Amino acid sequence: MTTRDLKIIDDLITRTNNLPEILHLRAxxxxxxxxxxxxxxxxxxxxKLDDILKEVAAFINVKFPGRQDHMYGWNKIDFDTKIGDFKIITNDREHIKRAWLNGLFDLKSLLKSLKNEVVLLLDNEEQIDKSDMNVRTNNFTGTIIYNESKVTGKQIQSSPRQTENSVTKLPKTTTQIFKDILIGLFVTIIGGIILWFITTILN
Incomplete structure (x- = not known):
């Protein structure tokens, strides 16, 4: 059910309420x-009344298929004078008025029932959508931004799957490079001393 369905029902209600007054002509x-x-x-x-009735029937068939209560409500709408289930032709003005007013009452009642049900269905769907949204917002799906260099101030944006690998590939700072050079020199000197010592003893 959508808000468009609610607008359709509201339009049908408005058109029904705006039907011309013809009771004085019928009676x-x-x-x-x-x-x-x-x-x-x-x-x-x-x-106009015939169009409204056809559109109401189509709405019920499409939006509430198989709903016997709505179908019964639509079939109950009648503007003709009757005795029991038999239509009659009469000059009784009160009988004619009563038949017309009863038909309008049944039509408006059916439209009101349809609107109430559409509103409830829309509210229920909105609650479901909000629940789904709350579940989705609990899952982190954004991106992480980290500084590439303190000097340049550049930033790299990565996806959640790439964050771990991207962080390990950060470029070394000047201090780290200097430390690596000193360690390399130290290892080279120590290695040379050890090699000289071994060579001297063997000789």
Whole structure:
């Protein structure tokens, strides 16, 4: 479920609430003749209502496949006058009004139920995403930066896998180089003395 799904439901709710008021035309007084404007208004309203019902059905089929409760709620929506399960044609204004208002009530109730469920699903998915993010932030995946030389101030950036090898390859400082030279000279002198001593004794 995504925020786009929530926007779709909100749009359907808004369009349902903004349907033109035609109850006075559906339950007009006996003998009232519909004008051309009345006919256009009725036709426009029925087309808008039909589009809403089709989109609600498509939303249920795609987002809530197999959900019998939502399918039952959609099938329950009806704007025709009935006696029991049988549709009837009547001039009873109160009966006509009641049928129309009941149909709108059932449609709005279904949309409200769908919205509530979409909101809950979105909240649940956001909680899961936050949990995954917390787990990921506990794992170090960054890089380490160390100084290449105190003189140049250059820096080398390495990946976590290369950090250990990179650190061992740091260039020697002047002091370390000087120490290595002294050690080399010392070893050379001692070696020469030992060699001279052995040669002298053997002779």
């Amino acid at each position: 007009a007084d006996d003998g009232y003749m519909l004008s051309e404007t009345d006919k256009i208004l009725l036709l426009d309203t029925y087309e």
